[in-house]
Amino acid sequence: MTTRLERHDWLTSSATIAVMDALEAAGGPDCARFVGGCIRNALVGRPVDDIDIATRLKPEDAMAALKAAGLKVVPTGLAHGTVTAVSERRPYEITTLRRDVETDGRRAVVAFTDDWAEDAARRDFRLNALYADRTGAIFDPTGQGVEDALAGRVVFVGDPDRRIEEDYLRILRFFRFFAWYGRAAPDAEGLAACAAHADGLARLSAERVSKELLKLLAAPDPRAAVAAMRTAGVLERLVPTVPSARAFEAMVALSDDPVLRLSALLPDDAVVVTAAAQALRLPRVMEARLGAAAASPLDPATPVATLRALTYRLGRQAVLDRLIRGLAEADGQGDRSVLTTVADWPVPRMPVGGRDLAKLGVEPGPDTGRILKAFEDEWVAADFPATGHVERLSRLVAARRG
Structure with a gap:
């Protein structure tokens, strides 16, 4: 019995129909099928973000067919047979x-084929080696x-050792x-x-590793996966981890932010x-967040006035990161x-500001900055009072003159 997708907007939208019509006009019926994540997610009731299409058409023929239909086409990976069509502002990756x-563990040299089973055999996992025609009928070559x-279940297509040796990112x-x-x-x-193949991770570019790691950590609950990575000796090859998993397990319950x-x-x-962030080639913003959180976790019992002062000085994100890190290190115990x-x-x-000082007779110059800095320090230390600014500023001016 053929498994068929229920009616989905992405499957029946005018944008999708335009792409499939263009490909079939050049290659005939069944020259193109949806593939991979869109089928998997539709089956399990997850949102479909990316629509990938596999086709028997060669890349240049697919491009010509799409252009003939008036669609924008971008040659995003011709060496591997991939072009991207844009239909009603939505991208469709066509391979x-x-x-x-x-293969060498990092990249592959490919040859084009018209055999759906051959294409499925080179994919990573069986749940990703799924195809569907435009009616929603699913083809499951494995x-x-x-x-x-x-x-x-996440199971490799065929021999897992061979699949990993083809690309260690798997x-x-x-x-x-x-x-x-x-x-x-x-x-x-x-x-x-x-x-068995964990050493092969060292052959990958840091950018590919960090991208995959952050996607993993963004899952709703990655605790079981991370625990399995520890067991397999994979996690320690990526980052200098702490011996205990307690803080991480608490953090998952506290935040869905993969950086935290x-x-x-x-x-x-x-x-x-x-050093770990730089080895992973993480963006500077992420590197700064990780370093600040590690250097100074905040006790959730920190007085509110101190937290406000830190927020003013360091920024809201930095203080929240340090608080959440502190809560995680306390196993999630504390006032959230x-x-x-x-x-x-x-x-x-x-x-x-300077205008207020000018009204008090202070000429622009080095004293302006010093007085304003002294005012700011007092104002922050007093927990940001809303009144009394002129009086405090006048006192500081008088003290400077004295």
């Missing part, structure tokens, strides 16, 4: 059916992809897909293969954390209302 000719998706993808789609325990054969979740895997040592207090506090602006 020619292919088979691997040569014979177990639909069953895996519905059961929450180790991280195994854990990432388990974090997002897996139920029960991870596939034992796949886990063993990941452990990564922070909870790292030690309380800003130098070590910064401080997070709302910091998040909702309207940070005030400095209530006086």
Whole structure:
């Protein structure tokens, strides 16, 4: 019995129909099928964000057909047979059916084919090796992809050792897909293969590793996946982790921010954390957040006035990061209302400036900055009073003149 997708907006939209019509006009019926994530997510009731299409058409023929239909086409990866069509402002990634000719653990040399089974055989997991025609009829070349998706199993296509040796990033993808789609325990054969080939992660670019790791940590509950990574000896090859998983497990319950979740895997040592962030080639903003959180976790019992002062000086994000890190290190025990207090506090602006000093007879110059800095320090230390600014400023001017 053929499994068929229920009616989905992405499947029946005019934008999708225009792309499929263009491809079929050049290659005939069944020259193009939806593939991978859109099928998997539709089956399990997850949102469909990206629509990928596999086609028997060669890349240049697909481009010509799409352009003839008046669609914008971008040659995003011609060497691997991929072009991107834009229909009603929505991108559709279209890739020619292919088979691997040569692999080195990082990249593959491919040859184009018209065989759907050959294309499926080179994919990573059975739940991703799914195809559907424009009517929603699903084709499952491995014979177990639909069953895996519905059961929450992440199983390599064919021999897991061979799949990993083709691209070592599939180790991280195994854990990432388990974090997002897996139920029960991870596939034992796949886990063993990941452990056996963990050294191969060193051959990957830092950017590919960090992108995959952050996607994994963004899953609703990545705790089981991270625990499996520890067991397989994979996590320690990516970051200098702490021995205990307690802070990470508490962090998952506190925040869905993958940067903070990564922070909870790292030690309380800003130098070590910064070095790890640089090794992963993380953006500077992420590196700064990780370093600050590691250097100075905040006790949730910190007085509110101190938290306001820190928020004014350091910024709201930095204080929230340090508070959440402090809560995680306390196993989630503590008053979480401080997070709302910091998040909702309207940070005030400095209530006086150079014009106010000019009214008090202070000429522009070095004294202007010194007096304003002294005023700001007193104002912050007094917990940002809303009144008495002129009197405080006058006193500081008088003291400077004296």
